Amino acid sequence: MEQAQVDTQKVLEQFGKYVIGNYSRQPIVVTRAQGAYFWDAAGRRYLDLFPSWGCSLLGHCHPRVVAAIQKQAAELIHVDNTFYSVPQGQLAEMIATRSFGGKCFFANSGAEANEAAIKLARRATPENKYKIITMEKGFHGRTYGAMSATAQAKVHIGHEPLVPGFVYVPFGDIEAVRKAVDNETCAIMLEPIQGEGGVRIPPPGYLKALRELCDANKMVLIFDEVQTGLGRTGKWFGYQQWDVVPDIMTLAKSLAGGAPMGALVAKSEIAAKMTPGSHASTYGGGALVAAAAIAGIEAIEQENLLQRAVELGEYIVAKAKTFGEKTGIVREVRGLGLMIGIELEVPAGPIADAALKEGLRVNATQDVVLRLLPAMVTTNEQVDAAFEILEGIVVKQAQEANR
Ligand SMILES: Cc1ncc(COP(=O)(O)O)c(C=O)c1O
Numbered sequence: 016m017e018q019a020q021v022d023t024q025k026v027l028e029q030f031g032k033y034v035i036g037n038y039s040r041q042p043i044v045v046t047r048a049q050g051a052y053f054w055d056a057a058g059r060r061y062l063d064l065f066p067s068w069g070c071s072l073l074g075h076c077h078p079r080v081v082a083a084i085q086k087q088a089a090e091l092i093h094v095d096n097t098f099y100s101v102p103q104g105q106l107a108e109m110i111a112t113r114s115f116g117g118k119c120f121f122a123n124s125g126a127e128a129n130e131a132a133i134k135l136a137r138r139a140t141p142e143n144k145y146k147i148i149t150m151e152k153g154f155h156g157r158t159y160g161a162m163s164a165t166a167q168a169k170v171h172i173g174h175e176p177l178v179p180g181f182v183y184v185p186f187g188d189i190e191a192v193r194k195a196v197d198n199e200t201c202a203i204m205l206e207p208i209q210g211e212g213g214v215r216i217p218p219p220g221y222l223k224a225l226r227e228l229c230d231a232n233k234m235v236l237i238f239d240e241v242q243t244g245l246g247r248t249g250k251w252f253g254y255q256q257w258d259v260v261p262d263i264m265t266l267a268k269s270l271a272g273g274a275p276m277g278a279l280v281a282k283s284e285i286a287a288k289m290t291p292g293s294h295a296s297t298y299g300g301g302a303l304v305a306a307a308a309i310a311g312i313e314a315i316e317q318e319n320l321l322q323r324a325v326e327l328g329e330y331i332v333a334k335a336k337t338f339g340e341k342t343g344i345v346r347e348v349r350g351l352g353l354m355i356g357i358e359l360e361v362p363a364g365p366i367a368d369a370a371l372k373e374g375l376r377v378n379a380t381q382d383v384v385l386r387l388l389p390a391m392v393t394t395n396e397q398v399d400a401a402f403e404i405l406e407g408i409v410v411k412q413a414q415e416a417n418r
Contacts, residue, residue, distance in 0.1 A: 021044055023044045027042060041371060043055045047076075049076050050390065051392060051394070053075060062374060063390070064377050064388070064401055065376050065387060065388050065389075068268070069268045069388040071272075072246060074391065074392035077392070079313065083306045084303060084307050091303075092302065092303045093298065096296075096300065101302075106121075107119040110280055113251045113252075114280055119278050119280050120281075120286075120299070121278050123296060124156070124275060125265065127296065129265050130161055131294055132279050133202075134293070134294055135289055138288045139235060139281075140235060141233065144200060144201035144233075145180045146181070146182055147200070148181075149164045149204050150186040150209070151167075151212075152167060152186055152381070153205055155206075159177070162174065163178035166181075186217070187215070189225070189228075203225050204237040204239065206239045207253035207256070208242075208354055210243070210354065210388075212380075212381060223259050235285060238261040238264045239264075244264070244270070245268075246352075247353055247388070248324070248351045248352035249321055263282075270311075271304045271305075272314070274303070274304045274308075275304065276304040276308055277299075315391070324353045327353060327389065327398070328355065330395055331387060331389065331398055332348055335350075338402050338405060341406060343360075344361050345359060345360070346358045346360050354388060356380075357385040357386075359385065360383075363383050365412070366385060367385065370405060370408060375404045385405075
């Protein structure tokens with residue numbers, strides 16, 4: 016494909032002048048992307064093991080998603096929820112029949128899906144109940160409700176007072192949750208696997224114990240599956256790994272093959288509490304993104320990508336362990352499907368920065384964790400190339416330190 020002529024310096028200057036600086040951006044202008052690669056304005060190719068922060072689980076610009084968007088755009092881009100539209104209903108059925116049944120509400124992002132979940136949890140439980148227990152190092156988004164649900168002080172700085180009613184406990188500690196429950200608690204909300212928190216997998220029995228606690232205290236269990244959902248772990252939804260069914264589940268990120276979409280899925284009796292006037296989203300469930308999401312789900316099924324997520328995930332975990340043996344800087348490798356955290360003995364940020372300079376994109380989180388959220392279409396050879404780059408960086412950094 017022909018590259019448009021783009022002047023990187025000009026784009027950076029334009030951003031400096033006209034775009035709010037709330038992101039720490041790398042000085043790279045991405046002009047196109049395909050599969051596990053993206054290209055910058057100078058035509059340089061990058062191997063992307065963290066495509067779109069997890070949104071491009073199918074790989075960048077999956078041909079089926081591109082074709083569905085092109086077709087839908089020519090027919091109907093958007094119609095508001097005053098009316099019915101075919102793709103929204105089809106998508107809701109596809110999600111419900113691959114999860115726990117129930118009904119969907121569509122939004123545009125993970126934060127909005129979580130916002131809806133917080134509102135619905137309060138509405139669906141007795142009036143005196145309003146508190147929601149969430150987990151330390153969890154991440155639920157940047158809007159006020161989702162931010163208040165996010166038990167990380169760094170996210171709150173400058174934004175207090177938060178929305179009242181959120182109670183934070185350590186992830187994985189069932190006793191701490193039991194102690195935190197009182198007769199005003201309406202919900203427990205968590206990611207089945209913490210993503211931004213460093214790819215933390217729940218201890219055995221933890222999610223089941225939360226389910227039992229919710230049942231015993233008339234509380235709803237909310238799983239934020241914004242990162243774990245839609246096949247990331249090798250099953251359609253993360254909760255299916257443990258067979259613990261939530262009352263409400265939220266989705267976003269990879270839901271629409273890289274296009275912006277969020278969703279809340281609730282058991283029917285809870286969904287019934289979301290009545291006209293109680294919640295809404297003008298763009299929610301629009302035809303264009305719904306068509307993209309349908310194509311994405313079809314691609315996963317027709318190309319057997321859930322199975323691929325399992326195999327590729329195992330391959331990457333094995334490579335990460337070998338990387339640890341070779342370099343001696345890995346404390347622990349955690350992973351389930353295509354959600355992989357490599358906890359290091361050293362800061363992860365400088366390694367991720369050096370990798371980008373070498374044409375490899377990975378993410379650093381929680382100071383010492385290299386996080387990979389690779390696309391299902393990534394090949395084993397691409398993974399080999401990535402670890403070669405990472406090994407080279409560690410060797411180089413050790414040599415520089417000894418100089
Ligand atoms: C688990 C989880 N929930 C919610 C969000 C927020 O999603 P969004 O950025 O689409 O609002 C994220 C984003 O990283 C996330 O990882």
